[in-house]
Structures are given as C-alpha cells and as structure tokens.
Amino acid sequence: MNLDGRSVIVTGASKGIGRATAKMLADAGAHVCLAARSKARLETVAEEIKANGGNTLVVPTDVSDPKQVASMMKTTQDSLGGLDIMINNAGVGHWDWEGVVGGNLDMWTQEIEVNLLGLMYGTHYAAKLMQEQGKGDIVNIGSGSGRTTAHPWLGYVASKWGVRGFTEASLRDLRDDGIRVTHLIPGAVETPLQPEEDIESTQMLNPEDVADAILYAVSRPDHISINELMLIPSGRE
Template sequence: MNANTQASNSANLLKGRRVLVTGAARGLGLEFARSLLQAGAQVALADILARDLHAAVADLRAQGLPAYAIEFDMNDPASIEACAQSAVRQMGGLDGLVNNAAMTHSGGKTLHELDVAVWDQVMNINVRGTWLMTRACHAALSESGRGAVVNLASDTPLWGAPKLLAYVASKGAIIAMSRTLAREMGADNITVNTIAPGLTLVEATEYVPRERHELYQNQRALQRAQLPDDVSGAILFLLSDLSRFMTGQLLAVNGGFVMH
C-alpha cells in the first residue's frame, strides 16, 4: 500500500482527534504526524531539533493541515511538562499521545565497551521521558474520554540484538512499562499500547551497518525494506475507535522478522 492509498483509506478515521507526537521533526515521527493529519486529526509535533521541526510544520501547514510545533527536551522533566501543556493549550485538549522521541547512541559497542554515562542518557530519554510525558498528558487524556497512548518500542528486545545493549534494554522497559500504564490508566478510559517496529529506513537508522540491514531483509517473511509508511497504519489503528477495547498490547510491525 502506498502513502496515497493509505491516506485515502484512512481519511476522517481520526476526525476531531487532537494528538501529540514526540520526536516528530523527521523520520518515523514525522511520517506518523503526516498520516494522522491526513486522517483528520490535529497534531502537535514536538522535538528538540528546532530547525527541522519548524521546517516540517511549515510544510504541513502550507498543505492546509492543522499542525503545531513545540520545541522540547525529552531529557528535561520541566520541558516535558511544558510541552504537554502547550499541546493542550494549542489544540484545546488532547485525545492521543504518541511517545516516539528516543535516542540510540549505544550502537556498535559490547557490554564491556558501553559507557555508563551513555547508558544513563539513553534510559533517561527513552524510559524516564516516556513515563514523564505520559504522566504530563494523563489529565488531558482522561478528560477526553477516549484517550489513547501509543509507545514506540522496537523489535530489538524481542530477539536480543547484539551491540545495542542500552537501546535494547530501554525499549524492553517501554514494553513492560506500557502494561502497567495500561492498568493504571484504564479506569480513566485511556488505552496504552506499544508498537515494536523492525529496522526501518529513516535518518535514525543510517548508522546501522549494512550487514544488519541485510539480516533483517533476508529473515523477514516479507522480504523487502521496511519503510516509515509500513508503521503508520498501526499508529492510526491504535489511536482510533477501532481499538478502543485493546490495551496493554504489543504490536510487532516488522514484516515477520520476529513473530510472537
């Protein structure tokens, strides 16, 4: 399915929804935001990459799409709170949150080579940041009455990708954490689910060695490269009314590289 076909099929699926997407200046996050906008949602795009962020939002708004830019730092708890408040203020409320912002920066090193400071930074941004952003958005999502949180993990903890320890550990933590969040937030009619994409062709995976790309492509049941648009459908589904009785679940979107 190409992007135009998906946009046509999902038109108005999220009409009236207000969604915050973190890490949305480029890559998967930007594709998620674009798909959500095409499905009828208002979207606040949040990122630390200010230049890329404002350029992306300007392009979306030039297409007549209701996109908003919020600069924030996932490593700063105060900035996370301010981001959530800004999203609610600009869109008049919040129905969905996509916790996509993350860092890798631990690739290519074994457990003995990995620096403690890098480990801590990855955990602070990927795990603590996801928790704090979800907490910051909780009240607005509860008020919505149809709140939905989608956390971005990875399929790497599902097969134990080597030389990526901090990242793998952080994404495994997000999978586990999402289940507890689902139980704690269920009373407020908020769903919390996790997506585990496979190796996707975006800026953030340019550092990945060719051998790893070949491993994925050769071992997938669907033997082709994974593109950002391959993941967007799962995001739309989990933020829509189609999945209102689905929570605490993990969707592996990887072409069948890992099956569970």
C-alpha cells in the same frame, strides 16, 4: 480512517517515524503538536503539513526534561483545547558493538533518559489530562530490542525492555480511566537512526508503514484496545 479535529502530540516528529506519523495523522484530520529538540526541522515538517491543508503546532521540547514535557502538555491544551492522542516516539540509539565492559556510560544514560524516562514523562502528563477528559489514546514506541537480549547495544536494549514493562503496567492501570495504551513494536525501519551500511544490506520497513499501524491503533472503535502491535519486514521482495 478519520481523526477529524482530534488533538495529538507526536514526540520525535522532526525525522523518521515521528515525521511520517505526524503527517499521516494530520492528513486524517488531526491537529498535531510537533515535538523534538530541533525547532528548524520541526518547522520544515509543519510547512509540509500546512501545504497539505493540515493544522499543526511546533513546540520544541527535550523529552528527557520533565519540566519541558509538562510545558508541552500545557501549550497543547491551551492551543488545541485538550489532548486526545499521545505518541511517545522520540528516541536515540548508539550502535557500537560494545558489551558490558566496553559500554559508553554517557550513551547508556542518554538512551535511558530519552527512550525510557522521556516516554514515562510523556505518558504521565498525557494520562493526567486524559483522566480529566475520561478518554484518550497513548502509543508508546518500543522495539524488537525490547524482546531479545541478543543485541549487543546494551543501553538501547535496556531502555526498550523498560518501555515494554512500563507500557504493559500502564495499560492495566489506565484501562478503567478510558485510556487505551498501545505498545507499538517496529522491527528495522529505514530512518536516520539506522547506520547507512545496514540500510543498504537489510530489508527494512518504511516510516510510513509504522505511521499506518499507529493510525490503525488509534482509530479503532471505542470498545477495542490494541494493546500490542509488532511489525517486521516480511522477507518477501
């Protein structure tokens, strides 16, 4: 699958799924803007991409701040000549078994600000650029927690149900502008987001499995839109 010369932003590119996605898209020939808060970690990923002959740009960004997201778009447009693919991946999760009354309101706020509002800002500014170009791909990373109310981490569940609603509404709205929107829904993935004890006891996907699904979605022929893609561990050894 070939993304030769296409310009991409990956948020949350310093670790886990974002890092694997940035590297895989760069290997496919894309020019990748790496965004997250930690500049040092992004620079490590940029070195890994450059060592493989890839082209990349580091733009430290807190996605919960709309001004920083707007500035990231401008830097990408100025440096890479536009934006073809936006991957809204940055996310946080707090796994306390809390319930409604035991909920930590600061953590709920962070989960909504990063997972939902950050993704909405990214979609908004990316779509503005893509509308001018008449074409583009936006991939929003949801979660199995956006399809169930069985999980007790309520702030995370609320944020991912929000991602699902916003993404489905966006794909209808942007369809006539030539912008494809994909809701990518991973099950458990072995990344720093997961508690250590769960990694040891549960079958999980690799970050590269999710990156591969993202690459598949954005490299379909123009007449196909992958609206939703859910990946879960199969249970097979």
